[in-house]
Amino acid sequence: GHPVLLWESLPSTQEVLKQMARNGTPAGALCLAEEQTLGRGRRGRVWSSPPRGGLYFSLLSRPRLLPSKIQLLNLAAGLSVSRSLQQLFGIPCQLKWPNDILWQGKKLCGILSETACEADRVHYAVTGIGINANIALSAFPRELSDQVTSLASILGREIDRGRVVAEIISDLHRRLALLENPSGEENLIAAYGRHCHTLRREVRVLTGERIYEGLAVALSAEGALCVETEEGLLSFSAADVVHLRP
Ligand code: BTN
Numbered sequence: 001g002h003p004v005l006l007w008e009s010l011p012s013t014q015e016v017l018k019q020m021a022r023n024g025t026p027a028g029a030l031c032l033a034e035e036q037t038l039g040r041g042r043r044g045r046v047w048s049s050p051p052r053g054g055l056y057f058s059l060l061s062r063p064r065l066l067p068s069k070i071q072l073l074n075l076a077a078g079l080s081v082s083r084s085l086q087q088l089f090g091i092p093c094q095l096k097w098p099n100d101i102l103w104q105g106k107k108l109c110g111i112l113s114e115t116a117c118e119a120d121r122v123h124y125a126v127t128g129i130g131i132n133a134n135i136a137l138s139a140f141p142r143e144l145s146d147q148v149t150s151l152a153s154i155l156g157r158e159i160d161r162g163r164v165v166a167e168i169i170s171d172l173h174r175r176l177a178l179l180e181n182p183s184g185e186e187n188l189i190a191a192y193g194r195h196c197h198t199l200r201r202e203v204r205v206l207t208g209e210r211i212y213e214g215l216a217v218a219l220s221a222e223g224a225l226c227v228e229t230e231e232g233l234l235s236f237s238a239a240d241v242v243h244l245r246p
Contacts, residue, residue, distance in 0.1 A: 001028070002026075002028030002029055002030060003025070003028075003029045003030070004029075004030045004031075004032070005029070005030070005031045005032070006032045006033075006034075007031070007032070007033045007034070008033070008034050008035065009033060009034065009035045009036075009037060009051070010031075010033040010035075010036055010037070011036065011037050011038035012036050012038050012039055012040050012128075013031040013032065013033050013036065013056055013057055013058040013128060014040060014058050014112065014114060014126055014128045015038075016031050016058075017029060017031045017058045017059075017060045017126045018114065018116075018124075018126050020060065021060050021116070021123075021124035021126060022116075022124075025060060026060075026062075027060055027061045027062040027124075028059075028060065028061075028173070029059075029060040030057060030058070030059050030060075030165075030169060031057065031058050031060075032055075032056065032057040032165065033049070033056050033057075034051055034052065034056075035049055035050065035051035035052075035054075035056075036049035036056050037049075039056060039130065040112065040128075041110055041112060041130075042099070042110070042112055043208070043238075043240070047110060047112075047130050048140070048141065048144075049130065050135070050139060052134075053133060053134035053135040053136075053139075053150075053152070053158075054130065054131070054132065054133055054134075054135055055129070055130065055131040055133045055161050055164060055165065056128075056129075056130050057128070057129055057165055058126050058127060058128040058129070059126070059127050059129075059169060059172060060124060060125070060126055061073070061124070061125045061126075061127065061176055062122070062123070062124050062125070063122055063125055063176055063179055063180075064121070064122075064179075064180055065121075065122045065125075065179065065185075066120060066121070066122075067115070067117040067120065067121070067122060068222050069185065069221075069222055069223070070113060070115045070117075070122060070125065071098060071113075071222055071223030071224065071237060071238075072179065072185060072188055072189070072222075072223050073113040073115075073125050073127050073176075074098050074099040074111050074112075074113050074127070074223070075098070075099075075188060075189070075192040075223050076172060076175040076176060076179065076188055077099070077111045077113070077127050077129060077172055078095050078098075078099055078100075078101060078111055078192065079095070079171075079175065079188075079191055079192055079195065080168050080171040080172040080175060081093070081101050081109050081111070081129060081131070081168055082094075082095055082101055082195065083171055084164065084167040084168045084171055085101075085108075085151075085164075087167065088159075088163060088164065088167055089151070089154075089155060089159070091103060091151075091154060091155075093108060093109075094197035095192065095195050095196050095197055095198075096196075096197055096198055096241065096243070097196055097198040097199075097216070097219075097225050097241055098223065098225070098238070098241075099111035099112070099113075101131075102197065103149050103154055104149070105243075106146075106147060106148055106149040107132075107147060107148045107149070108131065108132055108148075108149050108150065108151070108154075109129065109130065109131045109132070110129075110130050111127065111128065111129050111130075112127070112128045112130075113125055113126070113127045113128075114126050114128075127172075129168065131151070131164065132148060132149065132150035132151065133150060133151045133152065133159060133161050133164065134150070134151065134152045134158045134159060134161065135150040135152060135153075136150070136152065136153065137149070137150060137153050151164075175188065185221065186221070189219050189221065189223060192219065192223070193218070193219050196219070197243070198216050198225065198241055198243065199216050199217070199218070199219070200215070200216065200217070201215070201216055201243055201244070201245065202214070202215055202216075202243075202244040202245055203215075203216045203225075203227060203241050203242065203243060203244060204241070204242040204244055205225070205227060205236055205239045205240070205241055205242075206239060206240040206241075206242070207236065207238075207239045208239075212227060212229050212231075212234060212236075213229065213230075213244070214227040214228045214229035214230070214234075215227065215228045216241075217233070220235050222237060223237075224236055224237040225239070225241065
């Protein structure tokens with residue numbers, strides 16, 4: 001019952017859905033592209049999106065969340081991706097806070113949630129998911145080749161990308177619906193905490209301004225990462241994290 005747009009090539013699935021959201025498209029719309037010419041990653045980075053083999057898609061939602069809780073969308077999407085890959089292929093992924101999915105320490109999937117807020121509520125949210133699906137490792141830029149992996153290289157065969165999207169989207173719809181319940185936010189944080197590879201680990205946190213090191217001990221009610229540092233317990237809502245030990 002939700003509109004699905006499939007494009008051969010787009011600058012970015014995020015931009016198309018954000019435009020549609022501004023024009024009043026209801027929650028649930030999904031936009032996929034075979035290739036993105038201006039694929040975007042977190043913190044202004046580029047998301048390399050070559051044609052044939054990758055999975056690039058975005059979902060429009062209109063969650064009843066406070067603007068301070070938008071990190072929860074990334075956590076929900078991360079859980080949906082990792083559960084779906086486990087379910088479909090038996091691959092145990094690692095959830096790296098806030099929104100990377102790793103396999104044996106290498107990046108398999110990235111997630112980017114962008115929101116527009118009005119007063120004290122989220123007007124719309126667009127959650128973009130990029131998965132290295134049927135991509136040969138040799139197709140990645142040389143400087144990335146030891147940091148990334150793909151489903152095809154893990155499994156030694158090409159996978160049905162349609163099944164992957166369908167599984168992730170139906171799981172994510174379920175999680176977003178659960179967020180509408182009073183205990184939904186707490187349950188989501190608890191579920192992420194159980195699966196999060198970053199917790200209970202020595203980390204280096206890069207905020208853009210400074211670098212911190214310490215032990216990741218907990219997630220806040222907003223989904224921020226709480227780290228025990230030499231300067232005391234600090235919480236980070238947006239940052240890049242490096243796991244100091246595998
Ligand atoms: C990251 O790890 O930095 C997040 C990457 C998010 C990439 C996806 S691909 C589909 C959607 N469209 C974009 O331009 N970016 C997201």
